[in-house]
Amino acid sequence: MSNPIAANTLVREDSATKFKALTQTGQGDPAKAMEAVVDIVRGEGIAKGRPWPNLLILGEDAGRDVRNKCNKVLKALDEWKDVTCGVNLD
Helix, strand or coil: CCCCCCHHHHHHHHHHHHHHHHHHHCCCHHHHHHHHHHHHCCCCCCCCCCCCCCCCCCCCHHHHHHHHHHHHHHHHHHHHHHHCCCCCCC
């Protein structure tokens, strides 16, 4: 950064440290991810014969996180079903 605001130095350094730690712990292989994206765009390789995905989740950690989020949403939907369905016109 050519002209950083001095008052933000601690926040900027902390953010940079956290970002660096995050990017070093990933299990994903960027080359494999890009191969998958290219196959999907071209409809070849791993994507051959499959319909275009509305969502593309890449990586075991991403798959786990999305599955957990979906389960939380389904649980909330079940717990609040009476409210969710109780607002229709009579």
